Structures are given as C-alpha cells and as structure tokens.
Amino acid sequence: MTELAELMQRYVEQYSLSDLEGAIQTDIPGVHFYRSEKGNPRQPFVYQSGIIILGQGHKDIHIGSNTVHYGPNDYLVVGVPMPLECEALVEPGKPLLGLSIDIDHSILLKQIDLLEQAEFTPLQQCKANPCGIQAVAMNTEMQSSCKRIMQALIDGLEAQVLGTSLLEEMIFRALTSCEGHVLFELAYHEGHYARIAKALSKVHRDYAQPLTVQALAEEANMSISAFHQAFRRVTMESPLQYLKKVRLNKAKELIHVEGKRVNDAAHLVGYTSTSQFSREYKRHFNETPRGIKAA
Template identity: 40%
Template sequence: MSEIAALMGRVAAREGTTETGVPGVRLHRRSADIARVPLLYQQGVVIVGQGTKKVHLGETVHVYDPDHYLVLSVPLPAECEAVVAPGEALLSMAVDIDLRVLGDIIERMDDPAGNACLKAGARHQGLAVARADAAFKETVVRLLRALLSPRESRVLGPGLVRELLFRIMCGENAASLHALAVKNTGISRVEKALKHIHCNFYQPCNVEQLAGSVNMSTSAFHRAFKDVTSLSPIQYLKKVRLNKAKSLLAEDGLRASDAARQVGYESVSQFTREFKRYFGASPTSCRR
C-alpha cells in the first residue's frame, strides 16, 4: 500500500464521506466496486489513493488512479464507475477550487506559456485527467498528514491546499483552469452561466437570455457550452434537475410528484419517464 493510500485510510476510517478540518476537503471510502451510474460532479480536484475510477462524458472515457488525478473546472453531470481489488477499499480525496486563490496563484506565476492558452478560439473542456508527478504526490502526503491533526488542519491546511493548486497549475492539462480564472474567456463565461443554472434549475431556461447575460451570441454560447460540458444547455439543465430530484428522493424522502415539481417539471409522468431512462430505476425505488 502506498503512503497516500495508507494516510487516506487513516483519515477516512469509516465507509462513505468524511468531512475534514479543512474547508472544501473531503475523503471517500467505499468497500465495493461502483457500477456505472450518473452523478453530478462538483467543481474541484479528485485524487485517488487506491482503486481506479472512470468518468464517462459524452463519447469519451476518462480514467484516473493513484498515478492520475481528475480536474473539474466546472460542475458536470457525467457517469462514474469504479473498480477495487478484493479485500481493498476505494479511497479518494476531493478538493474544492477557490477561484480567488487560483487567480492569485496564476498572477504570481506570471507564466507566458500559460498565457498562450488564452489565445482567441482556444477550446477548453470542463474535465481533464493529469499525471500525478512526484511533487504533486508529496504535497498530497503533507496535506493528508495535516488532516490527521485538528490543529495542523486549521493552521497548515489552507496553505497546503493552495500549494496543491499550484502543483496542478504546474502540471499538464492546466489550460482550462488558467482560462477559467481569467475574465471574458469562453470557459469563464460558461462557468458564470452554469452558476445561474444551478441557482435557478427549477425555472424555465431561456438560452438566448442566458447567452446574453454572459455577453455572447446564442450560436457562440452554444459552441462554447458544448466544448466545456459536452452537452447542450438544455441537456445540461435536464441532468442537473434529475440529479437534484434524486437527492430529494433519497435524502429527504420526498414523493416523486413533489420532487418533480421542486426541480421544475410540470408533468410528473414526463419526469418519471426521464428519471427512469437516466438512472435505470423508477423515482419510487430511489425514495428513502
């Protein structure tokens, strides 16, 4: 077992999600494989200590493991599956991205090579897998060690998260994060639109107005949105609504009709059809 896996196992001693003393840092333990299932990924970084995960986004499959980490520049509905060896647990750590901290890091780096990703017409995806080099792994080890102590979590944790973001910006596939932190790039405008969708997912979506709110033409907005998320705005909204509804059913115990209305569906029958098509199970079966 690697040092990262051993430390993750100590921090996440119980099955499920473990919140830590550092805001925006969570660990996950699961003792069984995960069959392919739709999920709503949050903006952030996912680091695997043990096991292998796959993310299906559009027609592309992204694989990450102890030698590769996942970077989500924006929240994305995707499909996940995971494999662990018999007798082992799937261990991972999720770290949220603070865009103010990220912007300060990029400004201090003053990297001409990074600025090249901002050229006109550059395409940026909302998801990327990068190789975990020695410097990145060493930072992860020190962060995990700090998480074992409440005092070190409070004092050292935020600085180590900042260092981790710096290591990511020094690694491969950092272009989307670089563009995200700069105003008026395609991905930064799409990210602003995504925030609006997540805050107002229960309301009808007017794509023309949404494009106008981020100062883009409808056609340019559609292209940029598809580049970043691999989905159209309407497809993205539908998957967000269905994931939100599943949470209402599984965590709050709402009835299907109530969950449907809360996420913006006017027709309960349409909601039931789309829910079953997306998750492969009826809303009733997912209710707590």
C-alpha cells in the same frame, strides 16, 4: 498499497471511518475525504469543479463517447460542474480512497496574478482528450503535496493551523501542471470557458426556474449560436441536456436523501409535469423515481 493510500488508510483508522460509504468534510474547509468498499456500477453523476485525487481504487468516467480512466496517484482538474456517468471499481479488501478539493476563487486569482507577473505560461500538454476532463499522473511535487495534506488531516491540529497554506500549495501544483490551463481559462472572465462557467453557475443556482437557452446565452454575454458551440465544447452536452441532467440529479437527491415525495421533488427542480419527470428520470437512471429497477 502506495504511500498516499497508506496515509489515507491511517486517516480511516484514526477517525474510525471503516464503515464510511461516501464522502465527509474534513478539518480543512473545502477538502472532502471519500471512501467506498462497494464501488458502484456505471451511473449518472455530477462532478463538481475542483481537484479530485485518487489514492486507491479505479474509476472510469464516461462523457458522451469519451472515456477517462484514472487510478491510484492520478488526479483530475475539473473547471466546471460536469454531468457524466461514473463507474467506481474496487478490489476485495482495497476500498476506494480519495480526496476532493474545492478551489477557493480568491486563492486561484491571487496565484494566477503572481504567476503572470512571473511570466509563467500555462502548460497544455494534456489536451488530447476533447471531453474537457483528463486524468493526470501525479509528479513528485503533487504527490508530496497530497501526502502533506493527509498527514495534516491525521494530526488534526496541523489541519487547523496549516490547512489554508496546504490548499494554496495544492492549487499551485494544479495550476502549473499540464491541466492547469483549465484553471487559467476559468479565471479569464472574457474567455469562452469563463463565460460558459458563468452560465453553468446560473443553471446550478436557478435550475428550478424556467430557464431558456436565450437566457443562458445572455448570462454568458454571447449570441445563441456561439453559446451553443462553446457550451458543447466545454460540457460535451447541449444546454438543455445539461439542464435536464442537473435537475434529475438534484431530484434524486431530494427523493432518496431528503425523503421528498416524487411529485414534490419534480416541482422543486422545475418540472410542471410529474409524468414527464417520471419518464425522463427512468430513462436517465434506469429506474423509477421510487427506486424500482426497470426491467
């Protein structure tokens, strides 16, 4: 067990989380701790933007024909929400342990401004993978930052007093890593990445509305053809495929977490035809909306 995993296990024991199967908000706003004893088979999922850290266990992320593997002491920098397929792998007695960290936009912009004043050039050494998400092995500085966050969470008082400064350090480490260019591009309002991020925000905000590619291209202030190309480069999906996956993942949450009826969930995420919704749901999740596995 690595030092980071040991600290995560101490956190589990400190707060009696040995039965946790999923994620919880910690005492530091924007920082979630997750644990899974079971893992999960390959299934559709949406990764939200932020920094994702794995202390124990392994995950395989599938985006189109691309696969990203990451494990203990690896982390991801995710600039925009990404519909993908995720497989979580655990060993007996070694549950999946990790953190997901939301990136405060005001902190991000402040740090980028300071880095630019210092004439820092974003590193781009990890751009070999074309799918927009790349696992990064933690260097010594990032490991220390992660350990300080876990130590603060174990203490409780430290989390309340030092949480914001620890988050600022984590964002700085991510910005100056070889995947930091993702966050720089997100902050550049006129770049294609930032324009697509603006369109994606509209999808996640207004998914229940009758959105069109033209409306999303206008949100990004791009021509339809340029928007299509840039959108696929960032998300590995067409705009309509991405919208469909967002709607279906939200519908699954409404049905299985909030207890909504299938018909109601379909309409709440923007479907006018329940039969079309059921067909697409079954094709996407390999089960009916009510959870009966397809043959």
